[in-house]
Amino acid sequence: MSAYSYLTAQEIPTLVERLAPHFEQVLVPTEQKGVKESVIFAPWTKGSPISLAKATVPPKAAVFPKCETLFSYKIEKDTQDAPKLTLNPEIYAPKTLIFAARPCDALGLNILDRPFLQSHYVDPYYAAKRDKLCVVTLTCPSGCENCFCHWVGIGPAATQGADIVLTAIKSGYVAQAMTQKGQELLEKCAFKDGTDKVPEVNQARKAAWESLKPAPDLSQIHSTLAQSFADLDFWTQETQACLSCGACTYFCPTCYCFTITDEGDAQSPQGGQRLRSQDNCMAQLYTREASGHNPRPNKALRMRNRVTHKYMTYKETWGAFACSGCGRCIQHCPVGLDIRAILLAAIARTTNTPDMQGGK
């Protein structure tokens, strides 16, 4: 069977309906009313509305939840016998579909894979979820406000990290299987063959690329940052406005700092749980040691750590950036701090050339 299926815009819910029986959980972009309107990946049930907008919050919680139990513990004390300790690891990994993520979200998952799966240890909690994950992306029709995915090696129509890629054309959507898993699923969905629409798909993807402004050359940014590392005035100046609120890390598809804490008394009848929760490296207490010594006591040093992790040290370890250029940190920063501006300022600092124009 062909790798391409064709569906009309009205058939998007049908596609989700046909994919859903193969999963325990389907996460779709869903509009959320609130103080600020947002789009989040929420569990889908038949009939729930599907937004095709770029989500406000990336889908990383599917593999790296805000908070998860690592194991439960309980100590039972008996007057005669020695205390008995029971530890029960809990690995919760439902078979999950992420529907209509954007290329930057899929790249974000690839970026998380390396430290969680390919480092010194395999993280079993992440691995189990990742193994049961299927990703359907929707290519972007153009660059969007604040995003700069083409600076980091992908683009609005990039397909990496996806099992199935959807692309909007005039008369509807074409779904393209990118992996064996995606191919099998698409076959089961039994939509019309979309092979004849491939020229239109290519046209749409090309138009998306053409909407972008030229990107600066970041091929040497790791050494540029290394040269700027010790220049504290530079980092202080670039982070003057930062409030250390951590919004940039929370909205980021590639940030993966976490903390581990215990909740519950081990000797109570119900015992307790050791939890892993997403954490925020921009917080002042993040690296504070028990002695009171803090290697990153001020926001300039923390921002330096965030930026150099994404563009220097992760690159040196893994050969790729730890940023998917989604622009969420820029969009959600309460004071408008812009990671692109920091990169460009670092380049300007080392080359003394005028600051390049940022933006898409």
Next chain:
Amino acid sequence: MVTPAPTTNPSRPKMQGNPYVPMPATVKEVIQETPVIKTIRVVLDDENARTNFHFEPGQVGQVSVFGVGEATFVIASPPTETNYLQFSVMRAGEVTSAIHKLNVGDKVGVRAPLGNFFPYTSWQGKNVFFIGGGIGMAPIRTILLHLLAHKQDYGTISLLYGTRTPNDMSYKYELEDWLNREDLNCNLCIDTAAPNWPHRVGLIPNVLKELAPSPKNTVAVLCGPPIMIRFTIQALQELGFAPEAIVTTLERRMKCGLGICGRCNIGGSYVCVDGPVYTLKQLQSLPNEL
């Protein structure tokens, strides 16, 4: 895409199984070392875990007090000690205070071994000068005892152990023996003079300069609080020790101990997997983030 693997020596002992789940263990002995330092000796509950447990001197463990949390400590017993694992714990915050409340028979958890270890094979045929300050004597103890157990492979083995007052000395029950040993040149010091103190008086860097060990064919290994490390490294450099002949351990706040959570890094080096042992030469090649 090519993903270069992390550069750590693959042959070192590593934690087995689910790396987040501690091995259950029981406290066998508690020793009050100083007013703020207690040593606990623990035995892994599972027999298989016990027989399969191997570590190298300098590697650390995460000790859990369930309901309170985990904290990182160097395994302060040498690998030749197979009856128990020893941790010497200075009371600092929540977890360490909970450890200080433990009694014999209590249950804890241990995730170990984590991190790298002292590169002692590269010291063979050389003199080794150990310097321990305060709680920094814990990692020094494991490697010192390891070397003494293989003393034929090394030149002169020396120790300078310093604390603020005589009361702050850990391992008092061993010090007499260490002072009398033929195969160890043992020096003790305290910061300011105290009655009936027969040993040296002065800050570690100053006492070190008095002792003035020759850098010739000698490795200096030092552990202690950050301020002591800083000034002692200066003193060693003044004595002529080269950066590759100065070995130390770093402390960082740790959570996972696995090189993932992003808490302990100095630039791209994760103290929990690439450390805690570094030569001064290695530290000089890292971004200056101490």
